[in-house]
Amino acid sequence: MATRGEQTRSRILDEAKNVFHRKGFTATSVNDLLAATGTTKGNLYFHFSGKEEIGLEVLRREQRKFLQFLDETLQGPTPGAGLDNFFRQALERNRRRDFVGGCLFGNTALETSDTAEPFAAVVKEVFAAWIEKVARNVEQAQACDQVRSDLPPFELAEMIVMTLEGGIMQARLYKSELPLKRSLETLRQLLGLNS
Secondary structure (H helix, E strand, C coil): CCCHHHHHHHHHHHHHHHHHHHHCCCCCCHHHHHHHHCCCHHHHHHHCCCHHHHHHHHHHHHHHHHHHHHHHHCCCCCHHHHHHHHHHHHHHHHHHCCCCCCCHHHHHHHHHCCCCHHHHHHHHHHHHHHHHHHHHHHHHHHHCCCCCCCCCHHHHHHHHHHHHHHHHHHHHHHCCCHHHHHHHHHHHHHHCCCC
């Protein structure tokens, strides 16, 4: 059972994630975090050294959750069905947020890649692992003749991730699922996905 301090720390991270996801790391102030968490400045600084530590911990926590999401959703009776399941779950994940906030990792890549190396480093790890997991699935699907095999699995996995990120960004911009749905349908066609 978590101690009261662990519960407080976890609550701060949960609420901070929502603020960072919506406003970004740079635009979020300590006062924003205090308002969102309902905690005092003293309590916040008891648990964290500052906004950067909170931001990095949020990214690391979300990294673990996202990699678990990938492991769970890239599953199916066949590798092709696993890819299709991942596509459907990615759409549903964004639909549940009403297309607000987009992808925390994509947002952070754009915001911090030139200015905050510790944040960019975590995001690089996320994208590398994401592409690797998708590439393994693509390779298996190619071996079963469920997706096109004229391109290397890694290149197809990169295309999947980049197309998905673009679709998420457009869905966020227009507050509509249509850009993401079109991106996913285009991916299915380009891959020749036969799950």
